[in-house]
Amino acid sequence: MALFAPLSRRRLIGGVIAAAALAAAAAPARADGPQRVVVIGGSLTEIVYALGEEDRLIARDTTSVFPEAAAKLPDVGYIRQLSPEGVLSVGPDMIVALEGFGPPEAASVIQQAGIPVTVIPDGYDSQSILDKIRLTAKAFGREEAGEELAGKVGADLAAAEAAAAGIADKRRVLFLLSVQGGRLMASGGNTHAAGIIALAGGVNAMSGFDGYKEVSNEAVIEAAPDLILRMRGGRDPSSDAEVLAHPAIAATPAGKAGKVIGMDGLYILGFGPRTAQAARELGEALYGDVPAAGN
Template sequence: MKKRGLAAAFLLAVSFAGISQSEETSTLSDTSRVVAIGGSITEIIYALGAQDRLVARDSTSVYPEAAFKLPDVGYMRQLSPEGVLSVNPSGIIALQTSGPKEAVDVLKKASVPYVEVPETFDHKGIIDKIEIVGAALGEKEKADTLAKQVDSELNAAEAITRNVTERKRVLFVLSLQGGKILAAGSDTAADGMIHLAGAENAMQGLSGYKQMTDEAVVSAKPDAILVMDRAGQSISDDQVLQHPAIATTPAGEAKKIVRMDGSYLLGFGPRTASAVRELATALYGETVGN
């Protein structure tokens, strides 16, 4: 991922002369050749049955498997305008967190209509994304139906931990490079998922992904460690449990590690209700909600 990011950053040096000015829009007049940037955007388009409009996707769009047949325009946070525009799109639908800013600014000024989709890591944010993507594609009726279905599923998933009296404290570990724990604070997808599953983020008072000192990890007293499964980049259980700070926490002593597929856990799309159920069950046991 680091090499891909460096390559994309290098391509940003390419000059885009002669690009005409256009306004950011909420609907696409031509939906015949759409580029989706953001895994949840791609998932929503497939869930709406509009995948025939897609001509490319970003590298975070790994579900459904059929999406891999589409050209990959790069990592959503290290986009190259040249790469995105090379597939001759009639429109671009992208998460607001796409970047870098210079690349997104170029794409917004291109002659290709650009729909920016806000992302908040909560129940409402998922529903809003579905409605916005549906409107952009001219599929409001299908989007309304999907939004109602997902809303119902999310309500049911959140309800299973409603009566939990002692909330589990969860530490999401993104990486352990150099023995330093990079953990998720507030304003992150991991934090949003932890709360949807009826638990508490053990990393309090910090925003975004931050490196934690060993003392901070011990003080956080997590009951469980949450990690992502990523092809070729997963943190092993041994790496987690042998970390000296984690080993002394309730999670380390109980060897409580929960691992889930990254796009499934943090996607905040149509599959999120299922991921919430899975995480809640992993944290609280099969009897949760009964």
């Protein structure tokens, strides 16, 4: 029976692709481009709304929860665990997706469905945000509006970077992805967490590795963070009190001072139009007790 499973799946996906093509073809044609758009990636959805193009959206992925109106759209699944059937069954005439959507097999099927797919590069610095804005605007045929939005967001980001550059005694931040089961999953370099910490004027307390990985108690104590940063709304239900009670965290400056802050995951890690604001809030948590220059 196993020999027939791949063929059955191919037939199923083929049927979904054909249905999607028919639905897209049945949609009324408009001179200003595609009108049945699926957006995959929370930061891209924010950009679409900031451009005023939300009326074209028919569905979004699970990470697209801001603004609140976006969360009311049909959900086609988590960005990295999509099924081609789920994405294509809504009959899109264009898909705009953040780099890394998948899994790879699903991404390949979606991209071969005969529907225009625009893949937007991801990143964790100011330039990557501006690139996202411009490329998303181009996909919607709104280049001029994209330049205007990029100008406003770019000015906010430049101000945040200038503020961060003016901090002489930078404090150390440990981003904890999870503390479940007493195991500490933290961010190293080349991550969105490291990017927002830098933009807020902090120093990523973990170095020597890239990405997110489990770290030892000894490594956390040696990192000596001044602040613990957590993601609210993630899969880790641990409370701040539980984090502070962890033996390794309790031995750090952050633990001793009770300095832990939770922020919305998309807000701090999405790297979209609100990132400069998120950096300012994180910076306030880090340096709010520091007197302003001249005081």
